[in-house]
Amino acid sequence: MKRVKRRYIALQLESECMPAEREFIDAVWSAITKLYGEVGASLTGLALIDFNEERKVAVLRVSLATLRLVRASLATISSIAGKEASVHVLGVSGTLKALYTRCFVPKNG
Amino acid sequence: MTRTFADLHLRVNLKDYQATQLIVKAAKFGYSLISIPFTSKLTEEELTKLKATCSEAGLDFVYRADFHPRSENDLTHFLRKFRRRFEVICVICESKEVARQAAKDRRVDILCFPSLDYHKRFFDRAEAELASCSLAALEVDVKPILILEGPPRVRLLASLRREVAIAREFRVPIVVSSGVAEERLLRLPKDLASLAFLFGLDEAQALDAVSTTPAAIVARNREKLSSRFVAPGISVLKEGKSS
Numbered sequence: 001m002k003r004v005k006r007r008y009i010a011l012q013l014e015s016e017c018m019p020a021e022r023e024f025i026d027a028v029w030s031a032i033t034k035l036y037g038e039v040g041a042s043l044t045g046l047a048l049i050d051f052n053e054e055r056k057v058a059v060l061r062v063s064l065a066t067l068r069l070v071r072a073s074l075a076t077i078s079s080i081a082g083k084e085a086s087v088h089v090l091g092v093s094g095t096l097k098a099l100y101t102r103c104f105v106p107k108n109g
Numbered sequence: 110m111t112r113t114f115a116d117l118h119l120r121v122n123l124k125d126y127q128a129t130q131l132i133v134k135a136a137k138f139g140y141s142l143i144s145i146p147f148t149s150k151l152t153e154e155e156l157t158k159l160k161a162t163c164s165e166a167g168l169d170f171v172y173r174a175d176f177h178p179r180s181e182n183d184l185t186h187f188l189r190k191f192r193r194r195f196e197v198i199c200v201i202c203e204s205k206e207v208a209r210q211a212a213k214d215r216r217v218d219i220l221c222f223p224s225l226d227y228h229k230r231f232f233d234r235a236e237a238e239l240a241s242c243s244l245a246a247l248e249v250d251v252k253p254i255l256i257l258e259g260p261p262r263v264r265l266l267a268s269l270r271r272e273v274a275i276a277r278e279f280r281v282p283i284v285v286s287s288g289v290a291e292e293r294l295l296r297l298p299k300d301l302a303s304l305a306f307l308f309g310l311d312e313a314q315a316l317d318a319v320s321t322t323p324a325a326i327v328a329r330n331r332e333k334l335s336s337r338f339v340a341p342g343i344s345v346l347k348e349g350k351s352s
Contacts, residue, residue, distance in 0.1 A: 014293070034258065034259075035307070068303065068306045068312070069306070071300070071303040071306070072303045072304055072306045072307050074300070074303075075255075075296055075300040075301070075303050075304050076254065076255055076304070078255055078256070078293065078294065084293045085293070086293055086294070086295075086296070088138075088296070088297045088300060089297065089299065089300055089303075
């Protein structure tokens with residue numbers, strides 16, 4: 001079986017109050033499902049790798065083939081858990097090491 | 110090469126405290142060129158103040174006028190009166206007659222089709238052919254994509270995909286703008302470009318639509334509006350005294 005290539009996306013959350021980890025990932029899934037449906041969402045291989053509440057930064061893992069689809073979906077997020085919010089992409093990388101170095105994303109824990 | 114990003118359509122109410130915040134945020138997000146459409150309510154003083162706010166934030170402010178003509182004559186009258194006052198002229202096409210005239214007229218820089226109704230979007234092959242000859246660009250605002258949900262967004266995306274495909278076929282430049290008035294809807298330039306994926310632009314074309322294409326429109330018009338401009342490719346370098 002061919003190895004699935006992945007990309008890591010560093011995100012900056014902008015909202016009045018910080019959403020919980022669960023609320024954030026639900027908002028991401030919801031945005032992807034609204035735009036591409038459940039089949040489209042299932043192809044993304046989306047996973048939340050890191051979530052820093054203090055700095056409002058998150059790291060997602062997606063498959064390379066669906067990177068553009070996920071980026072477009074992330075840009076459409078305008079609320080999280082019923083509160084106004086937006087998500088900005090800080091950077092995309094093939095390895096977590098490079099992402100943390102390049103995007104100045106602090107590692108959680 | 111670093112790109113200079115532009116958002117030629119920020120809708121700011123100058124009486125609102127959000128105006129300055131929005132401008133500062135646009136600068137923070139990495140935009141270099143921004144434009145706020147001129148309205149008749151805007152005084153010369155307010156416009157100067159706006160330009161000063163943009164300069165303070167490190168942004169290049171572009172004078173832009175949006176016009177909703179009711180007829181061809183209305184459009185011609187407007188262009189005759191305002192073309193030399195603004196760096197960018199956008200015509201909001203709400204009838205087929207106006208859309209065709211705007212696409213034909215070389216004084217129009219941007220064509221905009223804001224209606225969500227499929228029957229009121231007039232960017233078809235005939236329109237694209239006229240626009241490609243007159244160098245008018247097609248503007249796509251992403252705000253409706255951000256605020257709509259469900260069937261209206263599905264219909265809008267279908268219309269945009271069709272229009273963008275026609276524009277590409279006829280080599281009509283495409284400009285992607287935010288069209289937002291609120292800070293929370295403002296997106297980073299690359300996020301704005303990634304939204305263009307939803308209506309069929311690839312990565313390079315999407316990035317051009319938020320950088321090179323709008324910047325080229327502004328540069329072309331600034332050159333035309335300068336006192337040294339004579340004709341395309343001809344400008345006054347030095348004026349001598351007649352003996």
